[in-house]
Amino acid sequence: MEKVFKKPHALSDVSFHYCPGCPHGIVHRLVAEVIDELGIEGDTIGVAPVGCSVFAYNYFECDMQEAAHGRAPAVATGIKRALPDKVVFTYQGDGDLAAIGTAETVHVAARGENVTTIFINNAIYGMTGGQMAPTTLAGQVTQTSPYGRDPKTQGNPIRVSEMLATLDGPAYIERVTVDTVPNIKKAKAAIKKAFRLQMEGKGFTLVEVVSTCPTNWGMSPQESFKWMRENMLPHYPLGVYKDITAKEEA
Amino acid sequence: MGDKVLMKGNEALAEAAIRAGCRHFFGYPITPQTEVSAYMAKKMPKIGGTFLQAESEVSAINMVYGAGGAGVRVMTSSSSPGISLKQEGISYIAGADVPCVIVNIVRGGPGLGGIQPAQSDYFQATKGGGHGDYHLVVLAPSSIQEMVDLTSDAFDIGDKYRCPVMIMGDGMLGQMMEPVEFKDTDASSLPEKEWATSGTGMKRKKNVINSLFIEASELEDLVLERQKRYDEICKNEVRYEAVDVEDADIVLVAYGTTSRIAKTAMAKAKEKGYKVGIIRPITLWPFPFEAFEKALSKNTDKTFLAVEMSMGQMVEDVRLAVNGRANVEFFGRTGGIVPTPKEILAKIEEIGGAK
Amino acid sequence: MTYETIFAGFGGQGILFSGKVVAYAGMLEGLNVSHLPSYGPEMRGGTANCSVIVSDEPVASPLITEPTALVVMNGPSLDKFEKAVVPGGKIFIDSTLISRKCERDDVDVYTIPATQMALDMGIAKLANMIIVGKLIKETNMFTWEQLEGAITKLVPASKAAMLESNIKALRAGYEY
Incomplete structure (x- = not known):
């Protein structure tokens, strides 16, 4: 019988620990497909964060390092400086990347470090059970903003892609989502472009994936995507925020 | 074997690291060890190495983790308050069995303390510093020549036992000049770093550098295995x-x-x-x-x-x-x-x- | 024999370099030497000092608390270190910059208008080398040839004019 759909080689043959309906699985698969298609599995080193995707080192077949919370960009920098010809990526959530690791994030981007970051923004701390994240929307209810996030006392959500796009270091920053087939295709194209630009030595690349957390949002997967479209995308608009190759291609 | 040269402790240490094959240095300025960074900044680009001034001590030690995990000889250097900031990373490095060299040119504390020589980081260096069941090998030179010799040893010990090694000096040793002689070093007897995340090349199973082990029994086994290496260190490396x-x-x-x-x-x-x-x-x-x-x-x-x-x-x-x-x-x-x-x-x- | 010399003055007078010349000369003679500078904010335009030990035995403590010789190039340094010099020790004073007399009568005091001499010779920045010349002469730490050999190795060959000035300054002090 002909096999028409199979697991990418770069994706390990183990079961994910993710909750049902969690988009992490989709994004993992996209990263693995890109690694396969670019033929770089043997030359890639990934860095896993602390957060829901803490076990990402179990899910990719390339060499992996597990970083301390927020430090993945620094770890990736160390790897890349040691092995400049290899492909290095981090996979990080919003708490990891935009709260505890803000300094590392800003500086890896400012240096134009030639690594790729896959950033999952679902506006909540998932692994610890649904606390307020740096990207939690104003008014959004979480375990630690039980009356809704009040910007007066709890601050405002950070738009990471927009913020990093102001820096000179990044080569490419795009915000995507994975709620529909067309959007999944766009997300994959963005991830592939980010890796490709790294391979061309263009500098720092980041793909922000606006995502969901059905479990901690307390919604079904379909409701989560609906809520995301209605609430998150207006605050975190999809699109390309930086692309130094845009001119070249135009 | 070369002639004797008159060198400042911090600079002699940096030169010794380079001669020991260290080509990657990640640091952050702090008195009284900044000359280590300055020396590396001058030398590394000329020999195809990396000098990177990180955004913080926290970041610097995690760069060390990444580079050490990728299999290269790597060093960072700081002084007391900066070493406190590095403790998280040091614990992870120990927990992931990544060899590296950490230099502490100790100054007075606690807190910002002062910048004059002190030895008040002894507890931090020898009794943990970071969290968890681990040790640092801590080398304490008393002259610039010994600082040079121990720097070479530090890299060898780290590679041999897969552990972080600290060189603990003080402001006086870092700043003073004495004649030193750089000896030829030979690391050829050390084991290959088969565990390093340098890319599978599709020729082997993947390597993972990691300190997270959710299964208690798995973590205990790893800690016990590491303890055996510590026992070997106690047997072989006492000076x-x-x-x-x-x-x-x-x-x-x-x-x-x-x-x-x-x-x-x-x-x-x-x-x-x-x-x-x-x-x-x-x-x-x-x-x-x-x-x-x-x-x-x-x-x-x-x-x-x-x-x-x-x-x-x-x-x-x-x-x-x-x-x-x-x-x-x-x-x-x-x-x-x-x-x-x-x-x-x-x-x-x-x-x-x-x- | 162990020579324990403290050099002290303002930052910018070449105090640390003075000590380096002496330590370097000792090293070239196969002696044990150490050079310990003061460091930190006090170096920023404030006072600078260094402890230099030259000995035929291994140097134990690099920190000098009882110098056998003291070279001072400003008043505060004389105030600070005068009392520490061992009885029978030697104190070298730049009399252009220090007007007061040394209060010790159990040490040998050498006053030399090093800064004025350097100005007169058109090598204003080398008062430090003039006083080093005097120090070496009076302590017999090294011969003239050894001193000249040290400065020749220490100043890069590419800076021949600078070397010449340094030798001139050392010589002026040595013969003062």
């Missing part, structure tokens, strides 16, 4: 100097800069007729317990006098080594004050009685 300890009535115990001052005091005390010896730990962890056995081999009717630039952080180890068999005393200055030979001599006279 110390012991002078005239068997016949001494008073045995000074001092390391680093303080040991040199203690030696001056010892010479003066001998002139006055006191029977004084000295134990100089070169490895602070593993602590040189056997030196104390040597000192106690003939008789136990003696006093061990720990001399430190701290409030007596090493005294606990001296007491453990002596284990109640002899008297233990302490003399120290702290906050960046360096004890004088005269002060130490006065303490010797107080213990030894009038001659």
Whole structure:
């Protein structure tokens, strides 16, 4: 019988620990497909964060390092400086990347470090059970903003892609989502472009994936995507925020 | 073998690291060790190495983790407050069995403290610092030449046992100049780094550098396996100097800069007729317990006098080594004050009685 | 024999370099040497000092508390270190910059208008080398040839004019 759909080689043959309906699985698969298609599995080193995707080192077949919370960009920098010809990526959530690791994030981007970051923004701390994240929307209810996030006392959500796009270091920053087939295709194209630009030595690349957390949002997967479209995308608009190759291609 | 050159401690250390094959350095400026970074910044680009000034000590130590995990010889350097910031990373590095060298040119503390020489990071270096069941191998040179020699050893020990190694100096050692000779080093007998995340090349199973083990039994097994390596280190890597300890009535115990001052005091005390010896730990962890056995081999009717630039952080180890068999005393200055030979001599006279 | 010299003055007078020349000369002669500078904010335009030990025995403490010789190039340094010099020791004073007399009568005091001499010779920045010349002469730490050999190795060959000025300054002090 002909096999028409199979697991990418770069994706390990183990079961994910993710909750049902969690988009992490989709994004993992996209990263693995890109690694396969670019033929770089043997030359890639990934860095896993602390957060829901803490076990990402179990899910990719390339060499992996597990970083301390927020430090993945620094770890990736160390790897890349040691092995400049290899492909290095981090996979990080919003708490990891935009709260505890803000300094590392800003500086890896400012240096134009030639690594790729896959950033999952679902506006909540998932692994610890649904606390307020740096990207939690104003008014959004979480375990630690039980009356809704009040910007007066709890601050405002950070738009990471927009913020990093102001820096000179990044080569490419795009915000995507994975709620529909067309959007999944766009997300994959963005991830592939980010890796490709790294391979061309263009500098720092980041793909922000606006995502969901059905479990901690307390919604079904379909409701989560609906809520995301209605609430998150207006605050975190999809699109390309930086692309130094845009001119070249135009 | 080369000629002797007159070099500042911090610069000699950096040069020694380069000669030991270190091509990656991640640091952040802090007095009194900044010359290490400055030297690396000057040299590394010319030899195809990496010097990177990180955005923080926290970031620098995690860059070390990444590069060390990728299989290269890597070093970072800082001074006390910066070393506190690195503790998280050091714990992860120990937990993931990544070899690296961490330099602490100690200054007075706690807090911002001061910038003058101190030894008040002894507890932090030898008793943990970061969280978890781990040790740092801690090397404490007392001269620039020894700093150079131990830097080479530090990389070898790290690679051999897959562990982080600390070189602990103080502001005085970092800043002073002495003649040094750089010896040829040979790391060819060390094992290949088959565990490194340098890309599978599609030829082997993936490597993972990691300190997270959710299954308690798995974590325990790994900690026990690491303990075996620590036991080997305790067996093979203890370094110390012991002078005239068997016949001494008073045995000074001092390391680093303080040991040199203690030696001056010892010479003066001998002139006055006191029977004084000295134990100089070169490895602070593993602590040189056997030196104390040597000192106690003939008789136990003696006093061990720990001399430190701290409030007596090493005294606990001296007491453990002596284990109640002899008297233990302490003399120290702290906050960046360096004890004088005269002060130490006065303490010797107080213990030894009038001659 | 052990020579323990403290060099002290303002930052910018070449105090640390003075000590380096002496330590370097000792090293070239196969002696044990150490050079310990003061460091930190006090170096920023404030006072600078260094402890230099030259000995035929291993240097124990690099920190000098009882110098056998003291070289001072400003008043505060004389105030600070005068009392520390061992009886029978030597104190070298730049009399252009220090007007007061040394209060010790149990040490040998050498006053030399090094800064004025350097100005007169058109090598204003080398007062430090003039005083080093005097120090070496009076302590007999090294011969003239040894001193000249040290400065020749220490100043890069590419800076021949600078080397010449340094030798001139050392010589002026040595012969003062």
